[in-house]
Amino acid sequence: xxxxxxxxxxxxxxxxxxxxxxxxxxxxxxxxxxxxxxxxxxxxxxxxxxxxxxxxxxxxxxxxxxxxxxxxxxxxxxxxxxxxxxxxxxxxxxxxxxxxxxxxxxxxxxxxxxxxxxxxxxxxxxxxxxxxxxxxxxxxxxxxxxxxxxxxxxxxxxxxxxxxxxxxxxxxxxxxxxxxxxxxxxxxxxxxxxxxxxxxxxxxxxxxxxxxxxxxxxxxxxxxxxxxxxxxxxxxxxxxxxxxxxxxxxxxxxxxxxxxxxxxxxxxxxxxxxxxxxxxxxxxxxxxxxxxxxxxxxxxxxxxxxxxxxxxxxxxxxxxxxxxxxxxxxxxxxxxxxxxxxxxxxxxxxxxxxxxxxxxxxxxxxxxxxxxxxxxxxxxxxxxxxxxxxxxxxxxxxxxxxxxxxxxxxxxxxxxxxxxxxxxxxxxxxxxxx
Numbered sequence: 391x392x393x394x395x396x397x398x399x400x401x402x403x404x405x406x407x408x409x410x411x412x413x414x415x416x417x418x419x420x421x422x423x424x425x426x427x428x429x430x431x432x433x434x435x436x437x438x439x440x441x442x443x444x445x446x447x448x449x450x451x452x453x454x455x456x457x458x459x460x461x462x463x464x465x466x467x468x469x470x471x472x473x474x475x476x477x478x479x480x481x482x483x484x485x486x487x488x489x490x491x492x493x494x495x496x497x498x499x500x501x502x503x504x505x506x507x508x509x510x511x512x513x514x515x516x517x518x519x520x521x522x523x524x525x526x527x528x529x530x531x532x533x534x535x536x537x538x539x540x541x542x543x544x545x546x547x548x549x550x551x552x553x554x555x556x557x558x559x560x561x562x563x564x565x566x567x568x569x570x571x572x573x574x575x576x577x578x579x580x581x582x583x584x585x586x587x588x589x590x591x592x593x594x595x596x597x598x599x600x601x602x603x604x605x606x607x608x609x610x611x612x613x614x615x616x617x618x619x620x621x622x623x624x625x626x627x628x629x630x631x632x633x634x635x636x637x638x639x640x641x642x643x644x645x646x647x648x649x650x651x652x653x654x655x656x657x658x659x660x661x662x663x664x665x666x667x668x669x670x671x672x673x674x675x676x677x678x679x680x681x682x683x684x685x686x687x688x689x690x691x692x693x694x695x696x697x698x699x700x701x702x703x704x705x706x707x708x709x710x711x712x713x714x715x716x717x718x719x720x721x722x723x724x725x726x727x728x729x730x731x732x733x734x735x736x737x738x739x740x741x742x743x744x745x746x747x748x749x750x751x752x753x754x755x756x757x758x759x760x761x762x763x764x765x766x767x768x769x770x771x772x773x774x775x776x777x778x779x780x781x782x783x784x785x786x787x788x789x790x791x792x793x794x795x796x797x798x799x800x801x802x803x804x805x806x807x808x809x810x811x812x813x814x815x816x817x818x819x820x821x822x823x824x
Contacts, residue, residue: 394732397723398739401712411715414708419748421701426752426797427759429694433789434760436687438782440680444649446612446778447676450620452484452515452643454656459668463487463638471642474662479646479655482514485639487628492585493566493621494600495574502570502621504584506628515645518622522565522609529563529606530624562627563606569618571608580605584623586631601631612778691793698797701748702804705741709808713737713815720812721820730813737809738802745801749794760785 402415456474457464464470467485475483487506492499509530513519522529561581566574576582584601603623611617623631629638646655649672656669673680713720720733763769764783771781 394735395739397736398743401716401736401740402743411708411711414704414711415744418701418704418708418744419751421704422698422745422748422797422801423752423755425694425697425701426749426793427756428697429691429793430753430756430785430790431760431763431783432690432694433687433793434756434764434783434785435781436683436690437786437789438764438784439778440683440687441784442778442782443613443679443683446616448649448672449517449521450611450613450616451672451675453646453649453652453672454644454659455641455670456644456656456659456663456667457641457669459666461640463634463640464642465635465638467637467639467642470663474659477655477658479648479651480659481645481647482511483645484508484511484515484643485625485641486512486643487625487632487634487640489628489632489640490587491621491631492587493570493574494583494585495576495580497575498573500570500573502566502619504628504631505620505622506625506631507622508625512643515643518609518611521611522607530565530622561602561604562623564603564627565607565609565622566605567617567620568608568610569614570621571605573618576605578605578607584631588632599631599633601627603627695796698800702745702800705744705801705804706808708744709737709741709805710811712740713808713812716812717815717820720815721817724815724817725821733815734809734813737812738805741801741805741809742798745798745804749797749801752797753790753794757785757790 456470464485471483471485485508487504489504491502491504493502507530509519564582564584566576566582571577574582581602581604584603586599609617609622611620625639628634629636634640644655644659646652652671652673656671660667660669723733724730760783763781767780769781770779
């Protein structure tokens with residue numbers, strides 16, 4: 391063990407006549423531990439909330455969307471996917487249709503975003519179907535039965551002895567959000583109407599087209615905006631609602647392996663597709679939200695970090711009092727050949743021991759409390775207000791290392807002044823008055 395470290399530990403362990411130094415040392419360790427613990431918990435809360443919201447957004451929406459700049463349908467989406475394929479960051483793709491419509495029930499009307507998807511391919515770009523809690527999650531897979539002609543009706547009736555036993559083909563299905571179901575006053579099995587506000591051109595002029603569908607399930611994404619404004623149908627149903635050509639789509643969705651590189655992937659896809667295409671990314675669509683969360687995390691770090699700074703003043707006080715108490719010992723060490731650098735290191739090590747001890751205790755408490763709060767979901771909040779039922783705490787090793795390094799750095803800075811003061815003592819003058 392180095393001489394300087396041995397002396398520093400000896401000074402901290404010995405029983406002193408001046409108990410005030412011991413009390414201040416304990417307060418210094420406790421203050422740094424409290425500050426580090428608070429920082430770990432605060433940043434784990436901020437990280438948990440951000441990651442939870444991000445996961446829910448990406449669970450319902452893809453990382454990158456590609457569409458025609460003029461918002462016209464893409465005639466052959468699979469051919470376009472084949473043309474622009476090859477990016478190693480792209481994990482999966484799926485065509486979709488997304489447009490505004492009006493949903494009407496017997497008790498209420500509401501504007502909504504209607505999304506037509508291939509259920510088996512949508513599962514590759516989002517985990518939306520895992521959020522359905524009413525009926526079968528793949529209800530949209532049920533194929534549409536064509537409108538019956540007189541001849542086909544006769545065939546249908548031929549299988550029944552009595553027309554009263556005949557059941558007409560089932561309606562096409564729709565999945566709606568939990569909040570939308572509450573607003574419309576409907577539940578699984580009820581019927582609602584899809585109204586296309588753009589309408590269609592008839593000999594009598596523009597008319598609003600409508601389609602009756604059956605509520606096959608209710609989903610809960612965890613985000614109020616999606617749960618209250620989005621509805622899902624099979625892409626074939628969406629084509630009929632908006633009078634789109636067969637096999638067409640309005641946009642292509644892509645999931646990627648590195649979410650932080652969404653902009654890079656979007657640029658590459660847009661370049662391959664051609665100048666008539668444009669892209670959006672999950673970062674662009676939610677930039678304001680995530681910028682606010684990032685700023686909040688920085689503000690939390692600075693604000694709560696002041697606790698560690700204030701606690702470091704106790705280290706400063708401890709070392710100053712220690713220097714005053716140990717002047718005789720310091721003079722003897724210097725008379726025996728100890729250099730100024732050696733004396734300075736003794737008190738630097740002493741301050742660092744206090745800082746590292748407090749940091750380790752704070753890290754252990756912060757990580758443990760965060761895990762407990764997250765695992766047992768202790769802090770409940772109103773899901774209809776905050777979109778999530780409890781506050782998540784996600785501890786990240788990078789955050790803990792940053793907090794620890796900052797606390798230890800502040801502790802080191804607090805040792806500079808008293809250690810220099812100790813190194814400047816004159817051993818002759820000191821020993822004269824001992």
